[in-house]
Amino acid sequence: MKTEHxxxxxxxxxxxxxxxxxxxxxxxxxxxxxxxHFRELLNGSIEGIASNILADRLKRLMELGMLTKADDPSHKQKAIYSLTEMAITLVPIMAHLGAWGRVWLPVSEELSIRAELLEKGGPAMWDQFMDELRHEHLGTPVAAPGRPSVRATLQAGYEAVVARKASSAA
Amino acid sequence: MKTEHxxxxxxxxxxxxxxxxxxxxxxxxxxxxxxxHFRELLNGSIEGIASNILADRLKRLMELGMLTKADDPSHKQKAIYSLTEMAITLVPIMAHLGAWGRVWLPVSEELSIRAELLEKGGPAMWDQFMDELRHEHLGTPVAAPGRPSVRATLQAGYEAVVARKASSAA
DNA sequence: TGCAACCGATTGCAAAATGCAATCAGTTTG
DNA sequence: CAAACTGATTGCATTTTGCAATCGGTTGCA
Structure with missing residues (x-):
């Protein structure tokens, strides 16, 4: 671990x-x-990250304490990457970053709807989201079960925009 | 201006x-x-930025609309860099970044007291600060004059820590 | 009038980071 | 048994960074 700052x-x-x-x-x-998973991040990235950079960053983020890695029981070669609390608490920063970018930068509608919903949801939504992430990545129990998950809400918003744009284009 | 994203x-x-x-x-x-000013940024930077990088980033930030540059009437060669509204609205992001760093990273006490005060001040303090920055960089009138400025408050906090550490070391 | 200090940069060069394509050995699926 | 998939690794060209020296011009002071 590097300690030269x-x-x-x-x-x-x-x-x-x-x-x-x-x-x-x-x-x-x-x-x-x-x-x-590695491949999910590699192939799912719209920005097109290279595999060597992804490998390097995953390693670096683990060394920094932002991620952990575990074996996937379903596949001997598969690794599951998990967020740590340190990474989960980035949610408010992500929300602000998205909000700022939406105002000042040439964002696309379908890729900024999530940021818009997250901004409108405010700290209450961010807290719920962090709670869900803790459940998903750290195994903690959910505080208030039954609600639609934040990720699903954001995803639904995204898909609604995509569907609307597809129908208006047709 | 590059438009390749x-x-x-x-x-x-x-x-x-x-x-x-x-x-x-x-x-x-x-x-x-x-x-x-260029020299203030160059010599005042505790991280030690190199002059070519500083020149490059100032140019880049101007092209991106984050900064503007004007002649200093007191010196024919001197340039005054000003923040735009786009840059001023980064204050909440800076506050969150500082708050996150204070929790998770090996910050030094004297350099993180500002972040602590800004965090405790909350959105009200951030708004006042942005208002002061608008006055300073954009020439807008101050909304509520007479209050001690946020920058002065943060600076006073910094100096109090420095003084306390100096006396306890003696 | 001369000269040192200061002004915002620029230049040259070595080192490091990045981007890209090909490839790896082991695992699972069909 | 072959094809597809797993998390990477390698080699290589390009770009970015970091550092020190330097630039031509301006200003303040003796």
Whole structure:
């Protein structure tokens, strides 16, 4: 584990963790896309990450304590990557980042609907989402079962936009 | 202006803007340190940015619409860099980033006291800070004059920590 | 008037990171 | 038994970064 830091400033240290073009993309796909396996992340990435970079970043994120890796009982070669609490608490940052990007950058409608819903849901929705992620990745019990999951809500919003755009194009 | 993007996802586009090791550091020094000149950013940076990287990032941030540049009337060669509204609205993201870093990373006490105060101040303090930045960089009138400025409050907190550590070391 | 300090950069160069395609050995499926 | 799939690894060209030296011009001071 590298302990050489440019400074002890929290913003600087945060940048040393995910101040690159891929780390947050991988975490985004795990958090919002529910991706857990190498191939899912590799082939599912709309930005087209290369396999060597993905391998390097997964390793790095594990060393940093953001991810853990476990064997998949269904396949001797398969590895399941899990978010740690450290990574799960990035949800509010992701939400703010998405909200900021939606205002200032040329986002596409179908890829920003999730950010819009997450922004409108506010901290209550973020907390529920983090709770679901803890259940999914850390095995903790769900606090309030029965509600539709945040990921499913976001996904439904995405699919509604895609369907609307497909029908209006036809 | 480059218009080639990896995807229209808001998080991805945000990363394309400041997903590197220096852009947010420069903006941090302008926002929290009040730096406006090249040399201030170059020599004041605790992380030690190189002059060619600083020049490159300032240019890039201007092309992206995060900064503007103006002549300093006091010196024919001097340039004043100003934050745009796009950059000023990063304040909540900076606050969250600082809060996250304080929890999970080996921050130093004197460099994280600002993040702590900003976190405790909450959205009300962030709004006041953004208002002050708009006044400082965009020339808008201050909404509620007379209050101690957020930057001064954060700076006072920093200096109190430094003074306390100096006296306890003696 | 001369000269040092300062202004925002620029240049050259080595090292590191990135991007891409091909490939690996083992596992599972059909 | 072959094809598809598993998490990677390798080689290589390109790009980015980091560092030190330097640039031409401006300013303040003796």
């Amino acid at each position: 440019r400074s002890g400033c929290p913003i600087n240290l945060s940048l040393e963790v995910f101040g690159d073009r891929w780390s947050l993309i991988i975490l985004r796909d795990m958090i919002f896309g529910g991706k857990r | 990896r995807s229209g996802c808001p998080i991805n586009l945000s990363l394309e803007v400041f997903g590197d090791r220096w852009s947010l550091i420069i903006l941090r020094d302008m926002i929290f340190g009040g730096k406006r």
